[in-house]
Amino acid sequence: MELSGAEIVVQFLKDEGVEYVFGYPGGAVLHIYDALFQQDDVRHILVRHEQGATHAADGYARATGKPGVVLVTSGPGATNAVTGIATAYMDSIPLVVLTGQVPTPFIGSDAFQEVDAVGITRPCVKHNFLVKRREDLALTLKKAFYIATSGRPGPVVVDIPKDVTDPNVRIPYEYPREVKIRSYNPVVKGHPGQIKKAVDLILQARRPMIYAGGGVILSEASAEFTEFARALGYPVTLTLMGLGAYPATDRQFVGMLGMHGTYEANMAMHECDVLIAIGARFDDRVTGKVAEFCPHARIVHVDIDPASIAKNVKVDVPIVGDVKNVLADMTRELRARKQQPDGEALKQWWARIDEWRGRNCLQYDRHSKLIKPQFVIEKLYEVTGGDAYITSDVGQHQMWTAQFYKFDQPRRWINSGGLGTMGFGMPAALGVKLAHPDATVACVTGEASIQMCIQELSTAMQYMLPIKIVNLNNRYMGMVRQWQEFFYESRYSHSYLEALPDFVKLAESYGHVGLRIEKPEDVEGALREAFGMKDRLVFLDFITDQTENVYPMIAQGKGHHEMELAPHCTAPQSGERELA
Amino acid sequence: MRHIISLLMENEAGALSRVAGLFSARGYNIESLTVAPTEDPSLSRMTLVTTGSEEIIEQITKQLNKLIDVVKLVDLTEGAHIERELMLIKLRAPDAERRAEIKRLADIFRGRIIDVTDSTYTIELTGDGDKLDAFIGAVGEGAIIETVRTGASGIARGTRSLHL
Ligand SMILES: Cc1cc2nc3c(=O)[nH]c(=O)nc-3n(C[C@H](O)[C@H](O)[C@H](O)COP(=O)(O)OP(=O)(O)OC[C@H]3O[C@@H](n4cnc5c(N)ncnc54)[C@H](O)[C@@H]3O)c2cc1C
Numbered sequence: 001m002e003l004s005g006a007e008i009v010v011q012f013l014k015d016e017g018v019e020y021v022f023g024y025p026g027g028a029v030l031h032i033y034d035a036l037f038q039q040d041d042v043r044h045i046l047v048r049h050e051q052g053a054t055h056a057a058d059g060y061a062r063a064t065g066k067p068g069v070v071l072v073t074s075g076p077g078a079t080n081a082v083t084g085i086a087t088a089y090m091d092s093i094p095l096v097v098l099t100g101q102v103p104t105p106f107i108g109s110d111a112f113q114e115v116d117a118v119g120i121t122r123p124c125v126k127h128n129f130l131v132k133r134r135e136d137l138a139l140t141l142k143k144a145f146y147i148a149t150s151g152r153p154g155p156v157v158v159d160i161p162k163d164v165t166d167p168n169v170r171i172p173y174e175y176p177r178e179v180k181i182r183s184y185n186p187v188v189k190g191h192p193g194q195i196k197k198a199v200d201l202i203l204q205a206r207r208p209m210i211y212a213g214g215g216v217i218l219s220e221a222s223a224e225f226t227e228f229a230r231a232l233g234y235p236v237t238l239t240l241m242g243l244g245a246y247p248a249t250d251r252q253f254v255g256m257l258g259m260h261g262t263y264e265a266n267m268a269m270h271e272c273d274v275l276i277a278i279g280a281r282f283d284d285r286v287t288g289k290v291a292e293f294c295p296h297a298r299i300v301h302v303d304i305d306p307a308s309i310a311k312n313v314k315v316d317v318p319i320v321g322d323v324k325n326v327l328a329d330m331t332r333e334l335r336a337r338k339q340q341p342d343g344e345a346l347k348q349w350w351a352r353i354d355e356w357r358g359r360n361c362l363q364y365d366r367h368s369k370l371i372k373p374q375f376v377i378e379k380l381y382e383v384t385g386g387d388a389y390i391t392s393d394v395g396q397h398q399m400w401t402a403q404f405y406k407f408d409q410p411r412r413w414i415n416s417g418g419l420g421t422m423g424f425g426m427p428a429a430l431g432v433k434l435a436h437p438d439a440t441v442a443c444v445t446g447e448a449s450i451q452m453c454i455q456e457l458s459t460a461m462q463y464m465l466p467i468k469i470v471n472l473n474n475r476y477m478g479m480v481r482q483w484q485e486f487f488y489e490s491r492y493s494h495s496y497l498e499a500l501p502d503f504v505k506l507a508e509s510y511g512h513v514g515l516r517i518e519k520p521e522d523v524e525g526a527l528r529e530a531f532g533m534k535d536r537l538v539f540l541d542f543i544t545d546q547t548e549n550v551y552p553m554i555a556q557g558k559g560h561h562e563m564e565l566a567p568h569c570t571a572p573q574s575g576e577r578e579l580a
Numbered sequence: 581m582r583h584i585i586s587l588l589m590e591n592e593a594g595a596l597s598r599v600a601g602l603f604s605a606r607g608y609n610i611e612s613l614t615v616a617p618t619e620d621p622s623l624s625r626m627t628l629v630t631t632g633s634e635e636i637i638e639q640i641t642k643q644l645n646k647l648i649d650v651v652k653l654v655d656l657t658e659g660a661h662i663e664r665e666l667m668l669i670k671l672r673a674p675d676a677e678r679r680a681e682i683k684r685l686a687d688i689f690r691g692r693i694i695d696v697t698d699s700t701y702t703i704e705l706t707g708d709g710d711k712l713d714a715f716i717g718a719v720g721e722g723a724i725i726e727t728v729r730t731g732a733s734g735i736a737r738g739t740r741s742l743h744l
């Protein structure tokens with residue numbers, strides 16, 4: 001088959017099984033857009049801002065496990081995409097981002113709309129390429145998809161100069177089915193000796209704790225993980241990125257850990273004697289003060305990226321490998337042992353954890369005349385039967401969703417954890433909805449975050465993507481306001497949003513349905529009404545209590561045992577020791 | 581601790597900037613860095629001299645290994661190794677007395693005089709960094725017009741080697 005560079009790009013995407021490309025045209029990619037126009041297999045979703053394209057592709061990837069694909073023009077197209085690329089990079093999400101570039105003879109001449117896309121994106125991609133010859137296009141694209149999706153996934157940028165896609169020059173094309181890269185061979189199988197050592201340690205534990213993260217989801221290993229945890233009967237905590245890897249409604253789940261995790265999860269971390277870390281990267285929002293992190297524990301750490309191991313915290317038994325393989329091997333090894341976990345010790349440990357649980361750290365005022373944001377999320381959980389795909393933006397609303405929506409399945413909770421990108425939620429929801437047209441998809445957001453990519457309401461209309469937007473409108477950058485209240489003596493410097501739009505009218509002007517809800521008793525009805533409108537995007541503007549804070553909280557630089565509970569939280573139960 | 585890390589990487593445009601970018605982005609020290617193609621033109625060999633605690637050096641080697649363009653890597657400091665650096669140094673040599681003295685020092689340090697004018701000598705000298713420093717000390721700073729040092733390159737002693 002003889003194809004032009006532009007046709008190779010499109011034909012390759014088709015051969016690679018790409019359903020959707022999220023993009024925005026411009027001079028440097030017009031040849032590719034012309035090739036897209038002449039076929040129907042690869043569907044192009046036209047966003048309203050390149051950041052939206054990257055987030056939508058990212059949402060698609062998080063909801064499916066398949067790589068998200070983006071196409072943008074050179075210069076401002078590429079720079080607008082950077083925030084979304086960095087977002088995917090921090091959370092290890094597979095994306096392939098095609099950026100147009102000025103023609104090769106102009107590179108380096110400050111040509112019109114020229115930026116060094118490879119240079120700009122280098123620190124926030126897994127890898128990137130500049131394709132200088134059309135003969136290299138197909139293989140480079142194959143490498144890009146392979147690198148993005150294998151090992152620890154991540155975004156890969158392919159920068160394509162305009163002359164490389166010239167429609168008038170044709171060369172032979174064959175889809176490269178496989179690719180080998182001599183310098184890139186991720187380790188997927190865990191070392192058998194290390195697995196034995198880990199199992200030894202796991203069986204010796206008297207106060208064990210399983211701490212798992214996004215790696216379990218990325219590895220499609222929820223089933224193996226659940227089996228492993230159930231076989232042991234040990235408590236499970238998950239990071240923000242791991243939610244859904246283990247059913248939140250299960251008794252063994254003690255909630256999220258970290259800055260806004262549960263009291264029981266963090267106290268158990270502080271007191272555990274063996275920590276089993278699986279596909280989690282000891283982020284500072286999780287560890288708190290590293291010097292006081294799990295002071296009594298010996299640590300097993302399973303991660304596919306050797307650089308994640310012993311980066312922030314020293315570990316005793318490192319295992320490099322794919323979570324899915326390693327867990328299967330560990331469960332097999334466990335079953336082959338005669339020794340069982342110490343039942344009596346475990347019983348006492350659970351009793352202690354249940355005392356912590358008894359503090360009921362997530363309680364909030366249920367009698368308020370104002371809408372409490374937590375209440376909205378509880379109702380959202382009820383109304384959607386706990387079965388929706390929920391995306392979120394960044395702020396207090398994100399934390400409340402993580403705390404109050406009980407995710408029982410992986411890939412249902414879609415949020416920007418590592419970069420914390422406001423503006424992520426709504427475009428991500430569009431990507432999710434395209435991937436799962438029959439599923440219920442909602443975006444929980446705040447009035448500040450939603451305005452960072454509000455223009456994508458127009459994309460939602462163009463492609464008829466009936467997501468539901470749950471805006472927890474507290475008229476504040478709530479998360480910023482909370483820090484200012486706690487740490488800056490309530491000096492609310494630039495965290496109040498004046499001149500907010502009328503979100504109902506705004507939604508209507510884009511052709512959607514808008515609802516404003518101001519009273520607690522109207523919350524459930526509005527949600528039911530909105531989710532009943534199967535084919536409409538509904539923007540639910542919940543006017544919530546402005547002063548609500550996210551609890552519990554570990555202030556930055558504090559240890560897990562220094563968690564602060566909400567002022568109204570239940571006093572310690574009798575018998576519970578105060579901890580050092 | 582000072583470490584000499586040797587790596588083989590794809591001889592591709594941009595590979596060097598990935599390494600340099602990694603060091604600046606993660607705040608690692610970099611004392612010197614040399615790079616040139618090997619007998620296999622598809623590969624470059626880089627020698628990096630860096631300092632840091634054991635934990636930092638471990639992260640540096642892991643992060644370097646993680647770069648897609650890096651094919652293989654070894655921390656030479658972990659075993660016996662040889663380290664060499666080349667220095668070209670231009671010295672003031674205005675009179676017979678100075679010229680004789682420089683010649684004598686060059687002989688002691690096994691350097692070679694590679695260029696001469698009526699007022700200067702240019703000397704080529706190889707060795708480890710300490711030896712080059714010692715030579716600079718011996719000639720005295722006042723005598724120096726210009727120095728060029730390549731930064732260290734290194735190779736393991738014995739049969740151990742870094743190759744594909
Ligand atoms: C406002 C805000 C508040 C936050 N508060 C909290 C909080 O209270 N608690 C909390 O937990 N987080 C919180 N976060 C998120 C936090 O910043 C980190 O994003 C998160 O903790 C990282 O999760 P993780 O450790 O699961 O790592 P991820 O970023 O999900 O990384 C996954 C790890 O798994 C590895 N991996 C990937 N694939 C595989 C595989 N196939 N096999 C093996 N390993 C694999 C990767 O190498 C990596 O080490 C907050 C974020 C924001 C924006």
Ligand SMILES: Cc1ncc(C[n+]2csc(CCOP(=O)(O)OP(=O)(O)O)c2C)c(N)n1
Nearest residue numbers: 395396397420422446447448449477478479
């Ligand atoms: C792009 C970007 N800019 C700034 C921030 C810092 N930031 C974190 S949360 C937050 C406020 C979010 O406000 P809102 O969306 O209303 O959510 P709320 O906290 O009120 O629920 C800000 C400004 C960020 N995370 N992302």
Ligand SMILES: [Mg+2]
Nearest residue numbers: 446447476478
């Ligand atoms: Mg707000």
